[in-house]
Amino acid sequence: MTVAQEPTTSPATASVSHPLEPLTPEEIKAAVSIVKTEKALTDSFRFATVTLKEPEKQTVLSFRLGDPIARAVFMILLDNATATTYEAVVSLNERRLVAWDAIPGVQPPIMLDEFVACEAAVKACPEFQRAIAKRGITNPDLVMVDPWSAGHYGIADEVGVRLSRALCWVKANPTDNGYAHPIEGVIPVVDLNKMEVIRVEDYGVVPLPPEDGNYIPEYVKNYRQDLKPLEIVQPDGPSYAVDGHEISWQKWKVRVGFTPREGLVLYDVTYTDNGEDRPIFYRASLAEMTVPYGDPQPNHYRKNAFDVGEYGIGSLANSLKLGCDCLGVIHYFDAFITDSRGEVAQIENAVCLHEEDFGILWKHMDWRTEQTEVRRSRRLVISFIATVGNYEYGFYWYFYQDGTIQYEVKLTGMVSTGAVMPGEVPKYGTLVAPQLNAPIHQHIFNVRLDMNIDGANNSVYEVDIVPEDDEHNPYGNAFYAQSTLLPTEKAAQRLIDPMKGRYWKVVNPAKTNAMGYPTAYKLMPGENTLPLARPSASVINRATYMTQHLWVTPYSADENYPAGDYPNQHPGGAGLPQWTAADRSVEDTDIVVWYTFAHSHSPRAEDWPVMPVATIGFMLKPLNFFDENPANDVPPSVSKHSCCG
Ligand code: CU
Numbered sequence: 001m002t003v004a005q006e007p008t009t010s011p012a013t014a015s016v017s018h019p020l021e022p023l024t025p026e027e028i029k030a031a032v033s034i035v036k037t038e039k040a041l042t043d044s045f046r047f048a049t050v051t052l053k054e055p056e057k058q059t060v061l062s063f064r065l066g067d068p069i070a071r072a073v074f075m076i077l078l079d080n081a082t083a084t085t086y087e088a089v090v091s092l093n094e095r096r097l098v099a100w101d102a103i104p105g106v107q108p109p110i111m112l113d114e115f116v117a118c119e120a121a122v123k124a125c126p127e128f129q130r131a132i133a134k135r136g137i138t139n140p141d142l143v144m145v146d147p148w149s150a151g152h153y154g155i156a157d158e159v160g161v162r163l164s165r166a167l168c169w170v171k172a173n174p175t176d177n178g179y180a181h182p183i184e185g186v187i188p189v190v191d192l193n194k195m196e197v198i199r200v201e202d203y204g205v206v207p208l209p210p211e212d213g214n215y216i217p218e219y220v221k222n223y224r225q226d227l228k229p230l231e232i233v234q235p236d237g238p239s240y241a242v243d244g245h246e247i248s249w250q251k252w253k254v255r256v257g258f259t260p261r262e263g264l265v266l267y268d269v270t271y272t273d274n275g276e277d278r279p280i281f282y283r284a285s286l287a288e289m290t291v292p293y294g295d296p297q298p299n300h301y302r303k304n305a306f307d308v309g310e311y312g313i314g315s316l317a318n319s320l321k322l323g324c325d326c327l328g329v330i331h332y333f334d335a336f337i338t339d340s341r342g343e344v345a346q347i348e349n350a351v352c353l354h355e356e357d358f359g360i361l362w363k364h365m366d367w368r369t370e371q372t373e374v375r376r377s378r379r380l381v382i383s384f385i386a387t388v389g390n391y392e393y394g395f396y397w398y399f400y401q402d403g404t405i406q407y408e409v410k411l412t413g414m415v416s417t418g419a420v421m422p423g424e425v426p427k428y429g430t431l432v433a434p435q436l437n438a439p440i441h442q443h444i445f446n447v448r449l450d451m452n453i454d455g456a457n458n459s460v461y462e463v464d465i466v467p468e469d470d471e472h473n474p475y476g477n478a479f480y481a482q483s484t485l486l487p488t489e490k491a492a493q494r495l496i497d498p499m500k501g502r503y504w505k506v507v508n509p510a511k512t513n514a515m516g517y518p519t520a521y522k523l524m525p526g527e528n529t530l531p532l533a534r535p536s537a538s539v540i541n542r543a544t545y546m547t548q549h550l551w552v553t554p555y556s557a558d559e560n561y562p563a564g565d566y567p568n569q570h571p572g573g574a575g576l577p578q579w580t581a582a583d584r585s586v587e588d589t590d591i592v593v594w595y596t597f598a599h600s601h602s603p604r605a606e607d608w609p610v611m612p613v614a615t616i617g618f619m620l621k622p623l624n625f626f627d628e629n630p631a632n633d634v635p636p637s638v639s640k641h642s643c644c645g
Contacts, residue, residue: 017244019055019069020267022257025336025344031073031090032342038097039088044081046340048108049074049312051259053089056557057282057450060268072098076108080193083162085566106566107162109261109312110147110192111340117195118164119145122188125197131186135205137170144169144178146389147190149310151302152571153538162192163569165302169417172212177414177609179390180213180436184299184419203298206419209435213609238329238355240380245333247353249380251630252399253277256351256382258335261561262286263314264351264384264395268452271403273626279452280405280521280620286313286395287448287594288562288575290543292533295428295439299418303441304539307388309567316386317350325385326352351384361401361631375634377401390414394613402631405521408617409445415603415611416441430603438603444531444546445616446562449593450555453625454508454519456590460486460552461507463522464500487587489580492552496525504550505623509588517624524619525549529598541572551576551594552586562594 016024023031028050035041053072054060063069071092078085085106089099122128123140132143150163166188169178184206189199214220240249247254251272257265262285269284270277286308293303307313315337322330335350361377380399385392392413398406415438420426422435429439451458461483468478483505486492496502507520531546533539540547545562553559553576561567564574576594599616606612622630 016069016071017065018246018255019060019063019071020052020255020257021244023050023052023071023073023336025346027071027073027092028336028338028344030092030095031075032338034090034095035075035077035088035097036342039100041077042081044079046078046080046111047075047338047342048078048085048111048340049076049260050338050342051075051261052257057555061282078108078162078193080195083160083193103566105160106570107568108566109310109568110149110164111312112315113340114164114192114195115147118147118166118190118192121190121195122166122168122197125188125200127200128186128188128197131200131202132168132170132183134202135183135186135208137183137208142171142174142176142178143183144171145188147192148303148389149305149568150189151304151538152542152569153302154571158569161198164190164192166190167299167303167416170208175216175218176212177214177216179414179417180211180433180609181208182299182417182419182436183208187299201298206421207435209417209419209433211433211436213433213436215610232328234329234355238331239378240331240353240355242331242353247380247382249355249399250401252380254380254382254399256333256353258314258317258333258350258384259285260312260315260337261308263317263386264382264397266382266397269405271630273630278454278625281449282452283448283450284397284407285448287446287560288543288545288567289313289393289443289445290539290546290563291391291441291443292531292537292539292543293416293439293441294532295418295426295437297418297428300428300439303416303439304542305388306543306563306567307386307393309561309563309565311388313386313388313393314384316388317347318385318387318392319347320349320352320385326354326381326383328354328356330354351382353380353382355379356381358400361634362629373636375631376637379406385410387413390416396617400631401634402629403622403626405620406617407447407619408615409443409599410613410615411443411599411601412611412613414609415601415607430605432603432605432608436608438607440600440602442529442531442598442600443616444543444596444598446545446594446596447618448560448562449523449595449620451506451521451591451593453506453521454511456555457508457510457588458506458591459509459587460492460550460591460593461505462486462494462502462550463505464497464502466500485587486552488583488585489551489553490583492550492586493548493580494550495530496528496549498525504593506591506593513624514627515624519625520623521620521625522623523550523593523595524621525595526597526618527599527616528596529600531598532600538572542567542570544572544577545575545594545596546598548576549596551580551596553579553592553594554584554586555590555592559592562596
C-alpha cells in the first residue's frame with residue numbers, strides 16, 4: 001500500500017458517472033477534511049473506515065446517465081484518548097457532516113497501522129523481553145508479533161479495553177520464515193488505545209522447533225528444470241469492456257465496488273436475454289468469515305479471527321502482479337482506502353478482471369452423421385487476494401456463458417503454528433516439522449446475496465430429490481424433485497443435505513419461462529461442514545451465522561453483516577440471530593440470501609512451509625430462468641492453434 005499523491009482537482013464530486021462508483025481519492029480527502037474541521041479532531045482520532053455510503057437501492061436502480069448524483073461518505077472513527085467509537089456521515093454535495101454519533105460499547109476493526117504499533121509496543125516491553133530471554137531469544141528485532149483479535153471471554157478486566165492478544169514467532173535471520181519458530185506459551189496482551197502491554201501471560205517454556213521452513217528463492221536451491229513456457233495470447237484483445245467500474249462481457253453486465261471491510265463487491269448483475277437485461281442479484285459480497293481453532297492450549301483456544309469484521313479484509317488486499325497472480329489480458333481496478341490517520345491510501349491493482357478458457361462448454365456427436373459440435377467454455381474472472389497475517393485468501397467470482405455464476409475462495413499462505421515438546425504428538429493438530437504443530441481449524445465464510453431474480457420480489461424454496469412413496473410407486477423406481485417454500489426467516493434457516501442432492505432455488509413468483517415455471521436461480525452448495533466448537537463456546541455465540549448454511553432475510557439497508565456491525569470483542573448475539581428472531585416473512589418480497597460454507601482444515605505435512613491452494617465455494621445456476629440453453633449461440637472456436645479453427 002502506498003500513500004497517494006496530492007490530488008490535483010478539488011471538486012468533491014467531480015467525474016463520478018454512477019452512484020455506485022467507489023470513492024475517488026479527491027472525495028476521500030474532502031470527506032476526511034470536513035470531519036476533521038467540523039469536529040476539530042485531535043491526533044488521538046483514528047479513521048477505522050472511510051467508504052462510500054451507498055445510495056438507496058431504488059435510487060440506484062432508477063438511475064439514468066446524466067441524473068444528479070448524491071455522494072455521501074460513511075466513516076467509523078476511534079478516539080484513542082477516550083476509547084470512544086463514532087460513526088459519521090459526510091455529504092459531499094453539501095460539503096458538511098450530516099451525522100455524528102458515538103456508538104457505546106463497541107470496538108472498530110483492528111487497523112493495519114495498529115499491527116505495526118502493537119508489534120513495536122510488545123518488543124519494547126521489559127516483561128516481554130524477560131519472557132523471550134528465558135527462551136534463549138536475545139534479539140527482539142527478529143521477533144514477529146501478530147495482533148490476534150482477543151474475542152470475548154467474559155474476563156472482567158478485559159471489558160471495554162481495546163485488546164489484542166498477540167501471538168509471537170521468531171526468525172532465525174531477517175529473511176527467514178518466522179512461522180517455523182513459534183514462541184509457545186508467551187502471550188502479550190495489548191491495550192491498543194494506549195498502545196501498551198497490559199500483561200504478558202507465560203505458560204512455561206516450550207523449546208523453539210529446530211528446523212527452518214523457507215520457500216523464497218534464496219532458500220530453494222533446486223527448482224525443477226522441465227517446465228516449458230505456456231503463454232496465454234489474446235491477439236485481438238479481451239472480449240470484455242469496462243466503463244468506469246461497469247463491466248460488460250458477452251451477455252453479462254456487472255458493476256464492481258470495493259470496501260475496506262468486504263473487499264470486492266459486485267452490484268447489479270444482469271444477463272441479456274433476447275435484448276432484455278434480466279437482473280439476477282443487486283449486491284453480493286463476502287459479508288463475514290470466522291476461523292475457529294480446535295486446540296484448547298493457551299496460545300490457541302482464543303484464535304477465532306473474523307477476517308472481515310475484525311480486520312477489514314479489503315484493507316488487507318494485495319497489489320496484484322501480471323503474469324503471477326493473473327494471466328492473459330488483464331484489467332486492474334485500483335482501490336482507494338485510508339490509513340488510520342485518514343490519509344488516502346491506494347492499493348494499486350487490487351481487483352483483477354480477465355477471461356479464462358475453461359475446458360468444454362458443451363458437445364454432441366451425432367453418431368449417425370458423424371457430425372460433431374463442440375464449444376469451448378470461457379469464463380470471466382473478477383478477483384482479489386488478501387493477506388491476513390499468516391494466511392492468504394483469494395476471492396474469485398466466475399461468470400460463465402450458460403448463465404452460471406460461481407464463487408470460489410482459494411486458501412493459501414502459511415498455516416498458523418505452535419510449538420510442542422520434543423517427542424510430543426499433538427492431538428489437536430499435525431506435526432508439519434519436528435516440534436512444529438499446525439493446529440486444526442475451520443475457515444467459515446458467509447456470502448450475502450441481495451437477490452433480484454427478474455425483479456425485487458423473490459421467494460426461496462428448498463429442493464430435495466426424494467423417492468416416491470410406496471402407494472404411488474408400483475415399480476419402486478420413482479423419485480422426484482420436491483420443492484418446499486421457506487416462507488419465514490426461521491423456516492429458512494437450513495442445512496445442506498448432500499444425500500438428498502439438496503439445493504435452494506430463488507424464484508420470482510410473478511415471472512415464468514416458456515414452460516410456465518417460475519424463473520429461478522439455484523444455489524448449489526459445494527464442500528461444507530458445520531462448526532465443530534461446542535454450543536457453549538464463545539465463538540458460537542459471536543458467530544451464530546455459522547450454525548446454519550442458509551439464512552434468508554427481508555432486505556433492510558442496515559442489515560449487512562451476519563455477525564453484526566462490530567464483531568471485534570463483541571459478546572455475541574448480533575446480526576442474523578438477532579434480526580431473524582422476529583421471524584419476518586421472506587415470501588414474494590425483496591430478500592437477501594446468506595450462504596455459509598465451512599472448510600475444515602486438518603493440516604498436512606504438504607501444507608508446509610507454504611500451503612498449496614485449497615478451494616471452497618458455491619454455484620448459482622439458472623433454473624428455468626431461460627427457455628433453453630442460453631449458450632446455444634456460442635460459436636465454434638476460432639484458434640490459430642487448433643484443428644477446428
Ligand atoms: Cu486452514
